Amino acid sequence: MPDDFISTEPPQRGVQRLLARFGGHAYDLHRHETYAVGATLLGAQGFRYRGAGRISARGQCMVLHPDEWHDGRSATPDGFLYRMVYLDPDRVLAALGGRGPLPFVGEAVAEDAVLATLIDEFFASFPEPADPLAVDGFLADCAGRLARRAGLAPADRSKPLARMRRVKALIDAEFDRPIASEDIERVSGLDRFETARHFRAFVGTSPHRYLVGRRLAVAHRRIARGEALADVAAETGFSDQSHLTRAFKGRYGLTPGRFRALLAAGGAGFR
Structure with a gap:
């Protein structure tokens, strides 16, 4: 595996994302005042947590409670790559309606497809700053997931x-x-x-994902009509052309340029 690295960002609204890779020793014993919720992408990482050794392999998720000692190292010769989101406990509590207690997830490492998907979606814009709606949506969904895994009463599901x-x-x-x-x-x-x-x-879906989807639906039609990508990006709410391209590929599975080329090859277009 290539050299070790950490890529992170300043905390935003009580949330901070981190992407890191290590080939051997990663962290000495430490603790922090936030939740640490993450997913292992490649390899496997070992760590001590609450007096026991743990292994998080590719595809597994981790949930570490605030103020709990833990360390970190590679559990395989090839190292490991992972994503982590740090969440301020007061923001988690607010997302649960302001009522305690904080959720405690006893299973620090687990197969959790729901949580893995939430983390994957939240990193779609990384390392660019996340949209505020995406931050709040992730907090709401992640806090709900932590509460369910902790066995707390589910939030009110009435639908206004x-x-x-x-x-x-x-x-x-x-x-x-x-x-x-x-x-x-x-x-x-x-x-x-x-x-x-x-x-x-x-x-x-969340308000943020619905917003991005609405932007992409309009961008899709305008790209198919042959409009300049920079103009489409500027006029549909994306920060720039590269932002549009990443979002478009994430939604449709191909870049705007390839989409346009395929339309031309098929003799199709939108008016």
Whole structure:
């Protein structure tokens, strides 16, 4: 495996992402005041946690509670690559409605496809800063997942449909501008975490992913009509052409340029 590295970012709204690779020793014994929620992408990593040795292999997820001592090392000769998200406990508690206790997940390493998908989606923009709606959506979904694994009572699943329709209408109408969590709170009359939970129940995805999907649907049509990618990016809410390209590939499985070339090869186009 290539040389060791760490790629990280400043904390944003109580959340910090990290991508790292190590071939041998990684960390001495330490502890931090945040949750550490991560996924091993390649190899396997070993660590001591709550008095026992643990191994997280490729495809497995880790959940470490605040203020618990742990270290880190490679458990295979080829090293390991992993993603980690650090979450402030007060933000986790807020995402659960402000009611304690904090969720304690006893199984530090597990096969958890739901959590792995949440982490994978949250890293889609990394190392660029995550959209504030994506941060709040991840917090809501991740806190809910931690609570379920900790055996805590599930959050209220009632569906204020009229409020969620207003949020959806806002995104549909104003997708081409930055939409902040404060905007959806104003429209829904609920806090951002309640809104994210209820919106997912109503629409099937988070407000942020719905927003990106709305932008991509419009970009898809405009790209097919032959418009310049830079113009499409600027006019559909993406920060630049590369941002559009990454999002487009993540949604459709091919780059805008290849999509346009395939349309031309097939003699198809959009008007």
